Amino acid sequence: xxxxxxxxxxxxxxxxxxxxxxxxxxxxxxxxxxxxxxxxxxxxxxxxxxxxxxxxxxxxxxxxxxxxxxxxxxxxxxxxxxxxxxxxxxxxxxxxxxxxxxxxxxxxxxxxxxxxxxxxxxxxxxxxxxxxxxxxxxxxxxxxxxxxxxxxxxxxxxxxxxxxxxxxxxxxxxxxxxxxxxxxxxxxxxxxxxxxxxxxxxxxxxxxxxxxxxxxxxxxxxxxxxxxxxxxxxxxxxxxxxxxxxxxxxxxxxxxxxxxxxxxxxxxxxxxxxxxxxxxxxx
Numbered sequence: 001x002x003x004x005x006x007x008x009x010x011x012x013x014x015x016x017x018x019x020x021x022x023x024x025x026x027x028x029x030x031x032x033x034x035x036x037x038x039x040x041x042x043x044x045x046x047x048x049x050x051x052x053x054x055x056x057x058x059x060x061x062x063x064x065x066x067x068x069x070x071x072x073x074x075x076x077x078x079x080x081x082x083x084x085x086x087x088x089x090x091x092x093x094x095x096x097x098x099x100x101x102x103x104x105x106x107x108x109x110x111x112x113x114x115x116x117x118x119x120x121x122x123x124x125x126x127x128x129x130x131x132x133x134x135x136x137x138x139x140x141x142x143x144x145x146x147x148x149x150x151x152x153x154x155x156x157x158x159x160x161x162x163x164x165x166x167x168x169x170x171x172x173x174x175x176x177x178x179x180x181x182x183x184x185x186x187x188x189x190x191x192x193x194x195x196x197x198x199x200x201x202x203x204x205x206x207x208x209x210x211x212x213x214x215x216x217x218x219x220x221x222x223x224x225x226x227x228x229x230x231x232x233x234x235x236x237x238x239x240x241x242x243x244x245x246x247x248x249x250x251x252x253x254x255x256x257x258x259x260x261x262x263x264x265x266x267x268x269x270x271x272x273x274x275x276x277x278x279x280x281x282x283x
Contacts, residue, residue: 027051029219045260052217052260054197056099057106057123060156064264065110065119072108073118074141079103079134085165091127099125103134104159107142109151113268114278118146121156124198128160131203135163136173139207143180143191152190152276154267157208161201174206181210190274192267195222195245195254209253213270216245216254217263 025039026032030049039046043063044053055063061070078096081088096102104126110119120142122129139155146153162170181191193211198221205224216222223243231238241247248254258266271277 043260050218050259052197052220054124054158056125057101057121057156060121060196061106061110061119063260064156064267065112066114069111070108070119071110072106073145074107074138075102077102077134077138079132079166081165082133082169083165083167088165091165095126099123101126103132103138104129105135105138107138109145111278112154112264112271115268115271115276116151116278117271117276118142118149118151118153119155120153122158122196122203124158124160127163129158129203130160130163130170130201131173131177131206132163132166132170133173136170136176139173139177140180143177143184146189147180147184147187150187150189152192152271152274153184154192154194155207155211156194156196157199157203158196159199159201159203159208161203171202174202177207178210181207185210185212190271190276192270194263194267195220197221198223200224200226214253214255215258215263215266216248216256217260218245218257220245222248222254 021036023036024033025036025046027034027046027049029051030046032046032048034047039053043059044055045051046053079092101123105120105122107118107120110117120139122135143153162174164170184191191211192213192215193208195208195214195216197217199208200221200223204222221243222245227238227242239247245254245257249257
């Protein structure tokens, strides 16, 4: 009886089409409540404490680059199943249908206030942004394209690390992406890494930490192994803010912390400061 009642109410709220969204947003950090519309209006930033929620790759691109300037690279690339991992192909297909993505990163060219750049954005909805063969290949190709065309690179990272379903193939992407970053740097290119929540594991241990300038959003999680793993290994209690962006900034791992509302302007300023203003440079 209760199940039938629940289904009736759910259908009424959903109108048979979309999942019901509550009118209020409860912040997971401060536990305060505010109108969901206000939270969405601020691009998923809590109006009470400044908590930065996660964005999809498409949403990130929309609020960062100039309108209609984004041109995607390697759009149709999809992962294989090198280890014949149980249910991996089925999981991939399900995620493609749910997210509209072919894998956990989108790369392409775009302009930010007129300055052309190569941009990559990881999406945590797709297997927690884990780095498999396609993610590593797309990021590598993005850096190679930027090197060939004398463009800067901006990478928004959000990842749980290497993708275990691809085993050693996923770990090889750490070396491959790092090598592409090095070649881009040797050619004099600018690389700005923007760490969003969370940036961990093999992504942190490779291209995410190699930016000429490393930016982080407030309070995001940045690290390699998890807190519990480290504490059990060293048998010590870690600080409460350990692996948060502010802790990393204080210890020199992150160069600056930038609010989401200021990110576009900050990136534009950095690009122009390094000579990538559209009016001054042919791109």
